[in-house]
Structure formats: structure tokens, C-alpha cells
Amino acid sequence: MPIMEMLARNARVRPDATALIEREPGANRRREITWLEFDNLANKLANALMAHGIKREDKVALLMMNCLEWLPVYFGIMKTGALAVSLNFRLT
Numbered sequence: 001m002p003i004m005e006m007l008a009r010n011a012r013v014r015p016d017a018t019a020l021i022e023r024e025p026g027a028n029r030r031r032e033i034t035w036l037e038f039d040n041l042a043n044k045l046a047n048a049l050m051a052h053g054i055k056r057e058d059k060v061a062l063l064m065m066n067c068l069e070w071l072p073v074y075f076g077i078m079k080t081g082a083l084a085v086s087l088n089f090r091l092t
Contacts, residue, residue: 007075011039022068031068038072045076056081063087 015036022031077084
């Protein structure tokens with residue numbers, strides 16, 4: 001099953017199940033999002049990118065620190081049909 005279909009299926013079948021967990025070492029903090037939240041974040045970003053003219057096969061730079069939102073942003077880019085170009089924030 002293609003990964004984009006897996007995201008949509010999990011959001012539909014297991015909307016309240018935990019999809020992603022972020023733990024901050026040493027701070028005893030934890031954040032998590034469900035499959036439905038993950039899919040909704042990705043869809044919102046995809047719609048915003050398309051509203052700004054991003055289209056299939058465009059390249060979109062992704063410069064973010066490692067965080068919970070990284071994957072929904074990556075998937076949002078992919079949902080537009082564009083290519084995500086991940087940049088290492090440590091090299092900027």
C-alpha cells in the first residue's frame with residue numbers, strides 16, 4: 001500500500017489512535033498527535049501550498065528542526081504532487 005494511502009486509511013479507520021509522539025529528552029515533556037490530526041495538518045499545508053501556486057513536480061525546500069510537525073509538513077508537500085527537498089538545519 002502506498003504511504004499516502006496508508007495515512008488516509010489510518011485517519012479514516014483509526015482517527016483517534018496516536019500517530020506520532022515527540023519526547024523532549026531531559027525535560028520530561030511529551031506531545032502526540034492522532035492519525036486524524038496528522039492527516040488534517042498535511043491537508044491544510046497542501047491546500048496552502050497549492051493556493052500559493054505549488055504544483056505537481058515543483059520542488060519545495062523543507063528546512064525545519066526535528067520536531068513533531070516535520071512529518072505532517074513533509075506529507076503535505078507530497079500531497080501536492082511536489083517533491084520535498086529536505087535541508088539539514090545544522091548546515092545553514
